[in-house]
Amino acid sequence: MRVYLRTFSLCIVIALLSLVFLFSKHDAESFKAGLKQVRAPLEPSVAKNFNGVKSKQRPTVTASHSLRNVAHKVNSPGKRETSMQLAVVACGERHGEAVNMLKTAAVLSSRALRFHIFAEEQLHSNIKTALDSWPAFIRAKFSYVVHPISFPHENHEEWSQLFKPCASQRLFLPMILKEVDSLLYVDTDVLFLQPVELIWDMLTHFNSTQLVAMAPEHEEPRIAWYSRFSRHPYYGKTGINSGVMLMNLTRMRMAQFKNDMTSVGLRWDELLMPLLQKYKLNITWGDQDIINIIFHYNPEMVFTFPCHWNYRPDHCIYGSNCIPAEEEGVFILHGNRGVFHSDKQPAFKAVYDAFKHYPFGEDLIASFLLPLEAALNGTTHTYCGKVSHFFTRGLGKSVRKIQRMTPVGG
Numbered sequence: 001m002r003v004y005l006r007t008f009s010l011c012i013v014i015a016l017l018s019l020v021f022l023f024s025k026h027d028a029e030s031f032k033a034g035l036k037q038v039r040a041p042l043e044p045s046v047a048k049n050f051n052g053v054k055s056k057q058r059p060t061v062t063a064s065h066s067l068r069n070v071a072h073k074v075n076s077p078g079k080r081e082t083s084m085q086l087a088v089v090a091c092g093e094r095h096g097e098a099v100n101m102l103k104t105a106a107v108l109s110s111r112a113l114r115f116h117i118f119a120e121e122q123l124h125s126n127i128k129t130a131l132d133s134w135p136a137f138i139r140a141k142f143s144y145v146v147h148p149i150s151f152p153h154e155n156h157e158e159w160s161q162l163f164k165p166c167a168s169q170r171l172f173l174p175m176i177l178k179e180v181d182s183l184l185y186v187d188t189d190v191l192f193l194q195p196v197e198l199i200w201d202m203l204t205h206f207n208s209t210q211l212v213a214m215a216p217e218h219e220e221p222r223i224a225w226y227s228r229f230s231r232h233p234y235y236g237k238t239g240i241n242s243g244v245m246l247m248n249l250t251r252m253r254m255a256q257f258k259n260d261m262t263s264v265g266l267r268w269d270e271l272l273m274p275l276l277q278k279y280k281l282n283i284t285w286g287d288q289d290i291i292n293i294i295f296h297y298n299p300e301m302v303f304t305f306p307c308h309w310n311y312r313p314d315h316c317i318y319g320s321n322c323i324p325a326e327e328e329g330v331f332i333l334h335g336n337r338g339v340f341h342s343d344k345q346p347a348f349k350a351v352y353d354a355f356k357h358y359p360f361g362e363d364l365i366a367s368f369l370l371p372l373e374a375a376l377n378g379t380t381h382t383y384c385g386k387v388s389h390f391f392t393r394g395l396g397k398s399v400r401k402i403q404r405m406t407p408v409g410g
């Protein structure tokens, strides 16, 4: 009798476990199915992808007539893999900043680029008008797509209000850009001071477990934000900064991520909502915190690149603490906390303004580099100004190289 009872209770336990498994699977499926476009169905291919329907259709190339041929050439089959994919999310007042970032990428890079610009509907025409107004010799370097902002349907409010509006969009890029193998995501407040190909080529240096590359949030654990204040797990000693994030999306879509919620690995798209639910009260920096939590449990997936690939005011406001920048110059400048637009860090603002005011096709040294150096010479009363020759070191070299390759006047 005892034996029967035991067998019976064992059966019940197994049945319950299977039910739990089925339900959790069902939840994950409905979460995926809930991924839907929020706004009007501008781009059918995107909407299809969201509902989990395999689609070979490529996103619409938004380009002027004269550009169609160029865009086609850049993205023709076989060649597609060679163009560097750059993504940015621009909401609210950020589209001017995003366009200036794209300008730095287009001016300095020699390899074909494809821009994925995620923006609120009302910004689309502004962005397209700005990019279409650039001269043909610059437009020949890139094609672009403007995507609507989209979130998982049922938690739209929560996602879109996390941190800054739309910032969490970036978490969904592996699911939205299903046809894209790898992607460089940057915040709008970023400026390239070196060609994009230099960071893009880091992808080929990933070992077999790495699938993202980012810089540490801070160089010094004793004064770093995460190690002092965060109320959730974070990557490494100081956390990582997600403002410049290189991703192998193919690997992100395939990987199983270890986590503190289930004993089995979860796929990226299964991981996000449970993480948000668990940590939403403890999150300060929005999606960057989610990224830190994920990679806290999966450190072998991260390729950390040095601070000069994501150089922020933190690296100079109290004196220089980014040694690679001292040695090789700054490669990517990240003006977080609005420093490109305020007078708090005039050296950062000077670089932003120099790119913004540079007229395409004019002599890069006379109309860009020298005025920039002069402006930076006027900022040496600040700590960042004192080290602003780090900003122009690599930039000067690349600008001279491009100058040799580009015929004057385009």
Ligand SMILES: *[C@@H]1O[C@H](CO)[C@@H](O)[C@H](O)[C@H]1NC(C)=O
Residues within 6 Å of the ligand: 181, 182, 203, 204, 248, 249, 250, 251
């Ligand atoms: C990304 O990872 C996939 C799968 O490992 C690989 O086939 C692909 O070549 C990688 N992409 C790049 C640009 O390295």
Ligand SMILES: *[C@@H]1O[C@H](CO)[C@@H](O)[C@H](O)[C@H]1NC(C)=O
Residues within 6 Å of the ligand: 231, 232, 278, 279, 281, 282
């Ligand atoms: C959130 O922060 C509180 C206070 O520090 C902590 O007790 C709690 O465990 C944290 N929650 C999670 C899910 O880590």
Ligand SMILES: *[C@@H]1O[C@H](CO)[C@@H](O)[C@H](O)[C@H]1NC(C)=O
Residues within 6 Å of the ligand: 207, 208, 209, 210, 299, 300, 301, 302, 303
């Ligand atoms: C890849 O590099 C990371 C970071 O250095 C490391 O943690 C991981 O073990 C490496 N993976 C392999 C397969 O060597």
Ligand SMILES: *[C@@H]1O[C@H](CO)[C@@H](O)[C@H](O)[C@H]1NC(C)=O
Residues within 6 Å of the ligand: 370, 371, 373, 374, 377
């Ligand atoms: C900026 O200052 C440096 C050092 O004083 C000087 O060599 C350089 O010529 C100045 N550049 C401009 C454009 O004024």
